[in-house]
Amino acid sequence: MAVAVEADLVQIGGLRGYGGDDQPDPDLLRACVHCGMCLPSCPTYRLTGQEMSSPRGRLWMMKAVGDGRLDLLDPAFDEQMYQCLNCRACEAVCPSGVHYGPLVEAARQQLETHRPRPLPQRVARRVGIAWLFRDARRMRAAVAALRFYQRSGLAAVVRRAGIPRRLGLADLEAMMPPVSRRALVPGEERWVPAHPERSVALFNTCMMGTVFADTNRAAARVLAHNGSAVDVPVGQQCCGALAVHAGMMDEARDLARTNIDAFEASGDDHVVVTAAGCGAALKEYGHLLKDDPAYAGRAERFSARVRDVSEELGAVGGGLVPPTRPVRRRVTYQEPCHLAHAQRITIQPRMLLAAIPGLELVEMRESSLCCGSAGIYNLIRRAMADELGDRKAGNALATGAETVVTANPGCAMQLRTSIRRAGGGADVRHVVDLLDEAYGGEAAGRAGSWACDRARTKSDAVPAAAD
Numbered sequence: 508m509a510v511a512v513e514a515d516l517v518q519i520g521g522l523r524g525y526g527g528d529d530q531p532d533p534d535l536l537r538a539c540v541h542c543g544m545c546l547p548s549c550p551t552y553r554l555t556g557q558e559m560s561s562p563r564g565r566l567w568m569m570k571a572v573g574d575g576r577l578d579l580l581d582p583a584f585d586e587q588m589y590q591c592l593n594c595r596a597c598e599a600v601c602p603s604g605v606h607y608g609p610l611v612e613a614a615r616q617q618l619e620t621h622r623p624r625p626l627p628q629r630v631a632r633r634v635g636i637a638w639l640f641r642d643a644r645r646m647r648a649a650v651a652a653l654r655f656y657q658r659s660g661l662a663a664v665v666r667r668a669g670i671p672r673r674l675g676l677a678d679l680e681a682m683m684p685p686v687s688r689r690a691l692v693p694g695e696e697r698w699v700p701a702h703p704e705r706s707v708a709l710f711n712t713c714m715m716g717t718v719f720a721d722t723n724r725a726a727a728r729v730l731a732h733n734g735s736a737v738d739v740p741v742g743q744q745c746c747g748a749l750a751v752h753a754g755m756m757d758e759a760r761d762l763a764r765t766n767i768d769a770f771e772a773s774g775d776d777h778v779v780v781t782a783a784g785c786g787a788a789l790k791e792y793g794h795l796l797k798d799d800p801a802y803a804g805r806a807e808r809f810s811a812r813v814r815d816v817s818e819e820l821g822a823v824g825g826g827l828v829p830p831t832r833p834v835r836r837r838v839t840y841q842e843p844c845h846l847a848h849a850q851r852i853t854i855q856p857r858m859l860l861a862a863i864p865g866l867e868l869v870e871m872r873e874s875s876l877c878c879g880s881a882g883i884y885n886l887i888r889r890a891m892a893d894e895l896g897d898r899k900a901g902n903a904l905a906t907g908a909e910t911v912v913t914a915n916p917g918c919a920m921q922l923r924t925s926i927r928r929a930g931g932g933a934d935v936r937h938v939v940d941l942l943d944e945a946y947g948g949e950a951a952g953r954a955g956s957w958a959c960d961r962a963r964t965k966s967d968a969v970p971a972a973a974d
């Protein structure tokens with residue numbers, strides 16, 4: 508983990524500037540023409556009304572540090588780089604094409620490298636981000652413990668005793684949906700359509716392969732129903748998005764190289780993702796590894812193969828197989844930032860929902876305004892995350908929807924908590940959960956649409972080895 512290293516910092520007039528690798532790109536910073544068109548899209552600006560809490564304000568600060576007008580370790584700079592949700596809403600509306608995400612990520616990397624963090628924070632980041640997410644087997648073991656906690660009755664006893672509240676973990680506990688009965692382990696399940704037209708490789712992801720494993724299975728069934736053979740390649744790990752967001756670039760690059768290696772055996776098959784945040788990170792491996800001579804080209808090729816599941820289904824040749832089972836429900840769609848802004852995918856999820864017979868889709872206000880989840884933002888910056896969550900819940904419940912549909916695990920957990928806090932009873936589902944229901948779920952397999960092969964022998968389910 509990065510510790511304070513001031514010796515390699517550029518000093519201008521007594522102010523510390525950027526130093527070492529991963530500096531915010533001065534050309535990208537210069538692209539900002541200060542027009543202010545991004546301000547109304549920025550959630551933190553909407554909440555505070557302050558210029559410094561806007562994309563334009565933050566870009567000014569990043570440039571000021573590079574130009575020697577602001578100290579890298581100025582607390583205001585630190586505050587703004589981490590108050591930002593990295594939701595990329597500013598990027599999507601910028602007429603100058605300012606690529607904001609990599610800029611704020613580089614600024615955070617500079618802070619992580621050069622600014623000392625208190626020991627408890629360093630330990631929490633090392634265990635929570637670097638260690639836990641480095642090996643999918645560790646995540647599966649952690650989620651297995653959570654599953655036991657939820658299903659054994661222990662959760663009810665602990666809650667009655669008020670323990671989560673006393674430990675300050677009540678919100679984290681409330682955020683957790685019922686964990687899927689069985690994790691999806693790479694290499695152990697494969698879906699084969701009755702008439703295969705193509706094959707795809709499913710990116711399992713830490714949360715979708717464990718907590719939401721049944722949604723990944725639903726995605727695989729829906730893909731198979733539409734002619735794709737679905738494999739879950741062995742050896743894949745976390746996408747590294749959390750590490751990138753936290754400015755831990757070495758850890759993120761390490762994970763990216765592992766994933767590129769794991770997916771090379773599947774040739775040019777599309778890499779299909781059910782988590783918007785992970786999809787956005789995978790599509791940026793080319794940028795993340797651009798200075799690595801051994802991986803730069805491979806990273807570009809890998810990123811070009813990545814598709815969000817709604818993007819993949821929206822592009823199925825001959826059109827989507829029409830779902831026939833009515834799902835009689837009023838729903839509203841909340842857009843994950845990393846789908847709408849980072850990947851610019853807005854039409855396909857709505858198109859898939861519109862294809863479901865009986866389903867009524869009612870648009871909510873501010874569907875694409877960040878819900879406050881933003882990686883671990885809702886755990887470390889609670890006040891602003893709660894304010895955004897409450898606003899989102901209010902907009903969702905105002906539609907009268909029984910179900911709020913989204914396409915990212917972080918959003919799903921944040922929505923669940925916010926809706927409960929608002930006293931609402933709407934459930935939260937992924938787009939593919941509803942589509943799968945409309946295809947008949949597992950019954951479609953029994954009817955011969957596809958087969959699920961669970962007899963695979965080669966998997967990465969062996970106990971975790973030490974690094």
Ligand code: SF4
Pocket residue numbers: 538539540541542543544545546562563566597600601602603604605
């Ligand atoms: S919209 Fe783009 S160019 Fe205009 S202020 Fe925002 S980042 Fe700068």
Ligand code: SF4
Pocket residue numbers: 548549550551552561562565590591592593594595596597598607
């Ligand atoms: S990424 Fe989101 S929160 Fe950060 S400056 Fe851009 S719009 Fe605002």
